[in-house]
Amino acid sequence: MNSFATPTRQTPDAAMLFGFWYRALASERVRHNRLQKAMLLEIPLVIGRDAQGRAFALRDACPHRGMPLSCGLFDGQQLECSYHGWKFDAHSGQCQLIPSLTADQKLRVDRIYAGALACAEHDDYIWVFVPEPGPAGAGATKPEEPPMPAPRVPTFSSAYKLAYLTADMPVNVDHGIIGLMDPAHGPFVHQAWWWRSRHSIHEKQKAFEPIPNGFRMSAHTPSSNSAPYKLLRLYADAESITTTIDFVLPNLRSETIRAGKYWFSSLTTVTPITRNRCRIDVVAAWNIFRWLPFGPRLLKFVFGKFVEQDRRTMELQAEGLKHDPHLMLIDDADRPAKWYFQLKQAYMDARPNGGEMRHPMSGPVTLKWRS
Numbered sequence: 001m002n003s004f005a006t007p008t009r010q011t012p013d014a015a016m017l018f019g020f021w022y023r024a025l026a027s028e029r030v031r032h033n034r035l036q037k038a039m040l041l042e043i044p045l046v047i048g049r050d051a052q053g054r055a056f057a058l059r060d061a062c063p064h065r066g067m068p069l070s071c072g073l074f075d076g077q078q079l080e081c082s083y084h085g086w087k088f089d090a091h092s093g094q095c096q097l098i099p100s101l102t103a104d105q106k107l108r109v110d111r112i113y114a115g116a117l118a119c120a121e122h123d124d125y126i127w128v129f130v131p132e133p134g135p136a137g138a139g140a141t142k143p144e145e146p147p148m149p150a151p152r153v154p155t156f157s158s159a160y161k162l163a164y165l166t167a168d169m170p171v172n173v174d175h176g177i178i179g180l181m182d183p184a185h186g187p188f189v190h191q192a193w194w195w196r197s198r199h200s201i202h203e204k205q206k207a208f209e210p211i212p213n214g215f216r217m218s219a220h221t222p223s224s225n226s227a228p229y230k231l232l233r234l235y236a237d238a239e240s241i242t243t244t245i246d247f248v249l250p251n252l253r254s255e256t257i258r259a260g261k262y263w264f265s266s267l268t269t270v271t272p273i274t275r276n277r278c279r280i281d282v283v284a285a286w287n288i289f290r291w292l293p294f295g296p297r298l299l300k301f302v303f304g305k306f307v308e309q310d311r312r313t314m315e316l317q318a319e320g321l322k323h324d325p326h327l328m329l330i331d332d333a334d335r336p337a338k339w340y341f342q343l344k345q346a347y348m349d350a351r352p353n354g355g356e357m358r359h360p361m362s363g364p365v366t367l368k369w370r371s
């Protein structure tokens, strides 16, 4: 990379990556014996919770004539389509009953499936595994067994607290993700009197290394502008605090801050809802502030402010993006964004032939920017 490097033209194409787990809904939005609509990667879903409280997810279209199953009845175990009354097992999607069949008609009802998707629930969210789309017109079968478990918020002790935040962003998933990893917008977007002003901008240098399907900002003393760091300083001396930030495909940013036995971590995801809408979900876990009654609320306030500032920025950005302007990525501040696009491309290249994914980074890299 020479010092006169020209900016790279870049228009995110917003391809959505199939074959991964995605956060579908916050757990509290789905009550027992109830159905809730959701959308992931432009796939309409119906998400529910059976009589035992176990979550399930199905494509929100009856395999008979496409009626949304979310319009049907749910008895805590089976969904009944509102059009012709076909019944489906909520977890497997297997058809249980076709009321119009007469006793001598031998149609194999159990070979018919509504499209069930693998579902997992932890850390206050229902996760859904979105498989590669099958061949057109192939019809649904049993839900695909995911090759890996759903991601979790990193935790480092048995007792901890958890909180989450969510915000809809009117931009495609790529803008959501590169906005999340963008170090240069901080002084301009995230100003607050108790936080920082644009004049606190200064030069920074950070080491990055490749990790499977992503990259890591290596363990370092957090930026003095980091919120959890400011709070952790109340508990530990500055030098003992280290932070690690990982980005992993398709959309996972995890941050871990540790100071002796105290820790704070978060797992943020940017989920493609449609081609031009995404949603950011932040789940944080910590074992600090256990004696501070307002700790969780303070944290929610701080994070809520940031997420709202980002959301508002992206709302405005969406105005500018409407007419498809030419965009660019510059070094070094946009290098993480470049790695993201390269990782995504490498994944899409490797996927069809099941080959090894070629990582775009060959080793550790140090980046410099002012923020």
Ligand code: FES
Pocket: 062, 063, 064, 065, 066, 067, 081, 082, 083, 084, 085, 086
């Ligand atoms: S459309 Fe669902 S039963 Fe006919």
Ligand SMILES: [Fe+2]
Pocket: 179, 180, 185, 189, 190, 306, 310
């Ligand atoms: Fe931000």
